[in-house]
Amino acid sequence: MDDRIQLWNDLATQIGVDSIRCTTEAGSGHPTSSLSCAHLLSVLYASHLRFDVEDPKSPANDRFVMSKGHAAPALYATLKAIGAISDDELLSLRRFGSPIQGHPAPVPELPWVDVATGSLGQGLAVGLGMALAMRLDGTGGRTFVLLGDSEVAEGSVWEAMEAAAFHEVDDLVAILDMNRLGQRGPTMHGWNGDLFAGRARAYGWHTIEVDGHDVAAVDAAYSEAIAADGPTMIVARTEKGHGVSFVADHEGWHGKAMSPEQAAQAIEELGGIRSLTITPASPPDVKPLTLGELQATPSPTYTEAIPTRKAFGEALAWLAGHRPDLVVLDGEVGNSTHTEDFQAVAPERFVEMYIAEQALIGAQTGLQALGKTAFAATFGAFLTRAYDQVRMGAISRADLRLCGSHAGVSIGEDGPSQMALEDLAMFRALHGSTVLYPADGTATVQLVATMCDLPGISYLRTTREATPVLYGADEDFPIGGSKTLRSGDAATIVAAGVTVRESLAAADALAADGIAVRVIDAYSVKPIDAATLRRALEQTGVIVVVEDHRVEGGLGDAVLEALAETGPLTGRVVKVGVRDMPGSGTPDEMRAWAGIDAASIMARVRGSLA
């Protein structure tokens, strides 16, 4: 035991020293937030985390998530100690081009990090998703999440606490690094570990309180947490800047690197530079569970009008029989988004997250990090609740397949709180995202199938009402494509989703008056079919873009962008979308009010020809 204590302490000291060295070298960063968790990391990696450094993506590995992402130096120092990165790499912290970024990000050169952190309060939900994936695969793996005490003010943490207890995940361990100091000064609750532990117990978690710098006690806490039933929170009382006299528990040292002179003194106080290397325990041999024989059914086809949200659910149910990696999550609206169709055929791969959209996306991020093809759905309006999680998903290089139902004013009577009107703007602005907005059931099914293999953030926007069938079952819907549904050179209407139907009605009425208008279904909003749009502008001189979304940031802006990027501008582009605050009404009334119904579109086209 004495040897182990010596090792844990030496390793913790090394993690602290290396955190100081790399931040001083960088001239910025968070050494004190790293020192508070050094012992917690040391004992974890030396004695509890089962992890193959050579095969970091092995499904047999335990997982660690540094939710307090600003303590990245401590994580990198630990990765050095396990031989994953070199000392030179460590010292490249925060340098341009280095994978050792200011906050952890799973860039290709850093496969030992699974997800990006740095926006606080997100790691626990990710850990929950990992634990759910491990349970599905029967690996018996453990997930450890290190939280800061400032970040537990984020409600997202408590969404994850709630969901973890409800789903009875067994091998999820949250470690609260209670160093009592936030960015500006003391946290709300200081070292009141009883308060944090009491809350965790009120959420159904097992809790352990411990001195976070007493390695034997920390070791015992990990052992107890692993042995305990259900999720466990270890509340570790720590000191920010522990072990260095002039920063330990001092205010004013958040996010500050030491000067070279201060660093030299600190390292001397800590006993100098070390170069220990440890090897984490090997993960057990596991053979991931495989599902029994899947019930493969043919893909849904449609001959009658159906809401695209319903086609989405039917597509998932169909894919359940072909893709054992498919997992679906919902925010307690599965009878609206129609993920219930998937749940009906694959209940063990459906995760009910209740009304907690942040935990919904966090858990999805964790599931995909462990290889699941995960879809998450709720009303498009409520995905705004998780925009930060999706944004961090993009930084995590996560493959997040999202569906937002109840798009636009077309939902009708429920009113604006339930209408997705900013979702296209929100998803379009994310790096590497794909934004899809099908107009009929056939297109929906094809696009959902395609999404299963799309990297990055992909978003499918669905409609509450039934829309008529436009396409045959063998039609392809490539990403970045479009469909020209009416030909004509007088003008072009670009639409997507529910406005395709309205635009076709407008075009047909105009055709009856001898005005031949082209209609393009831009089901792929991002990337958009720039070549077809450019040709339409050059051939027809006028493009009227109609969307059930606010005029800013959505389809209209995507069309303008495509035109600007493909050559000189010419002709006219008229953006038609929602420009005022809606209320309640029937879907038809609301579309007429917004000016996106067939009659309004006709008028806009006529006006643009004048």
Add this chain to the structure above:
Amino acid sequence: MDDRIQLWNDLATQIGVDSIRCTTEAGSGHPTSSLSCAHLLSVLYASHLRFDVEDPKSPANDRFVMSKGHAAPALYATLKAIGAISDDELLSLRRFGSPIQGHPAPVPELPWVDVATGSLGQGLAVGLGMALAMRLDGTGGRTFVLLGDSEVAEGSVWEAMEAAAFHEVDDLVAILDMNRLGQRGPTMHGWNGDLFAGRARAYGWHTIEVDGHDVAAVDAAYSEAIAADGPTMIVARTEKGHGVSFVADHEGWHGKAMSPEQAAQAIEELGGIRSLTITPASPPDVKPLTLGELQATPSPTYTEAIPTRKAFGEALAWLAGHRPDLVVLDGEVGNSTHTEDFQAVAPERFVEMYIAEQALIGAQTGLQALGKTAFAATFGAFLTRAYDQVRMGAISRADLRLCGSHAGVSIGEDGPSQMALEDLAMFRALHGSTVLYPADGTATVQLVATMCDLPGISYLRTTREATPVLYGADEDFPIGGSKTLRSGDAATIVAAGVTVRESLAAADALAADGIAVRVIDAYSVKPIDAATLRRALEQTGVIVVVEDHRVEGGLGDAVLEALAETGPLTGRVVKVGVRDMPGSGTPDEMRAWAGIDAASIMARVRGSLA
């Protein structure tokens, strides 16, 4: 007492009956969710809420927030019972043009509603903001918030629980309508009132458990809650659909209106239609506190480079001495956003919300509902965490003055998790929003002063680094304006914030080569100065738009939109912005990497002239 019990029960029955009547008339809506809270509303409005129906905006009034917004019919039925709206108005529920929308919204015709609800989990933070406003004004008013049991899965609720306890607001009462049924079926915890109460106590709240249909018990609970120190949660066990045999506690009745036949039966079971009118107790005479003499100082002026985030803080500190209605909230980063400058001079009007951005915006919404001019600030990246709250703020017709600091890749070493790169897109897409992005300290001060009187959602984007002084202290910055800083007809560069400096350097270098390029500072991103942009396109033929933001949804799209809306398109528009996923680096390295530094801009301008 018997008379009071009779009245409360009769009134509750009327609220239930009227909820059924108006939803059946509408053909949609939430009668069963209304029936579960009818007694809670009846006792509250008849005997505890002090409210002048004729003067609903009086600061002396107590306030009620229907956080479970889908129970809007019960709220409208209550408003009918207090004589605020007529029976005909009630029966216009969900009709096009009616203020009686599917979910409550404070449209001008409905001054008895302060904020919009319908996106769940938001009401408690709003109530907290109201309680803070009442404390500032010394009105002694009380705030009551009715929560559903499904919505407490939202972490935002627990952010508000935490903040209310921390700020020791005294007269905030949360009422949990524990009807055990969510949209799809049972909630996670059913009728386990002890669990909810235990959690609330773990957050420092006083709790009371009660049968939510026992009016005497409900009355006693309100009295106890009002008398108690600190915030109180009343956990009320209720039945969804209470009092109607075929829906009471039945699954499958969420969000469903009864048929006319069902409604008739239900109303008969409830004893028929009533038309009671009650008058809530009058609010006490209060004279809102006034602050002592304000320390009016002259506005900050700048002759040296300063970060716009610092100028933001100094502007608030200056305005503190002129605007007693000014209140500032921050998400525990006041030393980064520089709201600490305001806190230093007006600590009693500064609210530290810690790292809980949803509660930050919710509380701000409550403060402005009671007349405060409220600013909220955090990193722009972290405002994504509260996008749903800001969206609901727009529906609430709230005047939310927001500042997001640390814009773009220019923050440098901290990396992408801390970089606001989607914020312009996010705010631009909101109804009636104003989006401002100043390039220097002078512009910042002027725009902050202007924001104090702007209606709706206004967003100021600030920069971490110092930027040079561009403007004299007497320069005006009208909303919708721009500044042409260099003249020339070879091409136009449109920039904002930090890219103005880079664009000026590019233009000056090009000028040295005999290429005269116009440079426009588009500090007002929305509304944007369309006339100046149109003229620039027509006179120079080329516009290069440069922004430290993702290319989608931000300044580039705003420029294209302005050009499309002002006439035929002509010439070229080149959008320059962030197109890949950044890492860490110095600000200069990151701008060069993104192609938004002076050298890259020069190259893009030259390329567009070719």
